[in-house]
Amino acid sequence: MSAPAYPWLESTWGQLVRAHQEQRLGHGLLVGGVAGLGQEVLCARLAALLLCEKPGAEAACGSCRGCQWVQADAHPDLQRVTLIARDDGKLKQEIAVDQIRELSRWFALSPHRGGAQVALIDPADRMGAAAANALLKTLEEPAPDRFLILRADQPERLPQTVRSRCQRVLVRLPDADTALQWLAARGHPADQAGEALAVADGHPVEADRLLAEQGMQRLRGVRADLRAMLERKATAQSVARRWLGGDGDQAIRDAVRVVRSLGWDAARGGARLTAPEEFHKLAAWSVRADAARRHLAVPLRHELMLTDLLSAWTEAAGSVRWFDQAASPERGKA
Numbered sequence: 034m035s036a037p038a039y040p041w042l043e044s045t046w047g048q049l050v051r052a053h054q055e056q057r058l059g060h061g062l063l064v065g066g067v068a069g070l071g072q073e074v075l076c077a078r079l080a081a082l083l084l085c086e087k088p089g090a091e092a093a094c095g096s097c098r099g100c101q102w103v104q105a106d107a108h109p110d111l112q113r114v115t116l117i118a119r120d121d122g123k124l125k126q127e128i129a130v131d132q133i134r135e136l137s138r139w140f141a142l143s144p145h146r147g148g149a150q151v152a153l154i155d156p157a158d159r160m161g162a163a164a165a166n167a168l169l170k171t172l173e174e175p176a177p178d179r180f181l182i183l184r185a186d187q188p189e190r191l192p193q194t195v196r197s198r199c200q201r202v203l204v205r206l207p208d209a210d211t212a213l214q215w216l217a218a219r220g221h222p223a224d225q226a227g228e229a230l231a232v233a234d235g236h237p238v239e240a241d242r243l244l245a246e247q248g249m250q251r252l253r254g255v256r257a258d259l260r261a262m263l264e265r266k267a268t269a270q271s272v273a274r275r276w277l278g279g280d281g282d283q284a285i286r287d288a289v290r291v292v293r294s295l296g297w298d299a300a301r302g303g304a305r306l307t308a309p310e311e312f313h314k315l316a317a318w319s320v321r322a323d324a325a326r327r328h329l330a331v332p333l334r335h336e337l338m339l340t341d342l343l344s345a346w347t348e349a350a351g352s353v354r355w356f357d358q359a360a361s362p363e364r365g366k367a
C-alpha cells in the first residue's frame with residue numbers, strides 16, 4: 034500500500050498502527066480534527082490494515098486476498114455508510130436511521146473471512162438523532178475485531194453519548210515547514226506557497242486549492258477592493274456592482290477569507306492594534322458576510338444588499354492600517 038499522500042498524517046498513522054499492534058485500538062473510533070486534511074485517507078488506510086490478512090509492520094500488505102477486496106471496494110467484511118442519493122439525484126442531507134439499523138444487523142453476522150469486521154461511517158456528523166441513537170446500541174456492545182470508524186468534520190454535532198464511546202483520532206495542522214515542503218512538492222513556487230498558506234490560516238490543502246484555482250489572484254483583487262473602499266478610492270456601490278457582475282458568492286467568500294486573515298493577525302498580536310473590540314468588529318462583519326451569501330440564492334435586490342454589506346465593511350474596519358501588515362509568511366513574528 035502506498036504511503037499517505039499527506040505527510041502530516043504520518044504521526045497519527047503511527048499512533049494508530051501501534052495501538053492496533055498493542056490491541057489498544059477502540060471498538061469505536063472518531064476521526065476528526067481540522068477538516069480537509071485527508072482524514073478520509075487515514076480511515077481508508079486503517080480499514081485496509083484491519084482487514085489485511087498478512088499485515089506488515091506499518092501498513093496493510095496490499096496484495097493478500099483481503100487487500101485486493103478492499104482495493105476493489107468489494108470486501109464482504111467492510112461496510113461503508115454514507116449519504117445516499119435522493120430520487121432527484123442530489124444527496125440526502127442526513128444518514129438515515131434505516132442505514133444504521135442495517136449496519137447493526139450486518140455487524141451481528143459472523144465475519145465472512147473469520148477476521149475483522151469494519152464499518153466506515155462518513156460523514157458521521159450527518160447522522161440524524163435517530164440514526165445516532167441507533168448506532169449507540171452497536172457502540173455499546175463491543176466485540177473483538179469489530180471496528181466502527183466514524184469520520185466527522187464537526188464531531189460536536191454528534192451526541193455526547195456517541196462521542197464518549199469512541200476513541201478520538203485528531204488530525205492537526207502541520208507546522209509551516211512541513212506544509213511549505215508539501216506545497217513545494219506539489220509544484221508551487223516558495224513565495225506563492227507562503228502567501229497562500231498565510232491566507233489559508235496554515236491549512237496546506239486549502240492553500241494548494243487556492244493556488245491551483247488561481248485563487249490567489251482572486252483574493253488579491255478582493256483585497257484591493259476592500260482597501261480601496263477604506264481609502265475612499267472606490268464606493269461600496271461600485272464594488273458591489275463589479276462583484277455581482279462576476280461570481281458574487283465567490284467574491285464574498287474571498288472577502289471573508291481576507292478579513293479573517295487580517296483578524297487573525299490582530300488576534301496573534303501581529304497588527305498594530307490596541308483595542309480588542311476592533312478585532313470583534315471584523316469578526317462580526319465576517320459573520321454578516323457569510324449570512325449575506327444566503328441572500329444571493331434568492332433573486333432579490335442583490336445590489337442593495339451587497340452595497341449595505343460593503344458600507345458596513347468600511348464602518349467595521351475603520352482604517353487602512355489593517356492592510357499595512359498584510360498577511361504574509363512572516364506574519365505573527367512581529
Ligand SMILES: [Zn+2]
Nearest residue numbers: 085094097100
Ligand atoms: Zn493484505
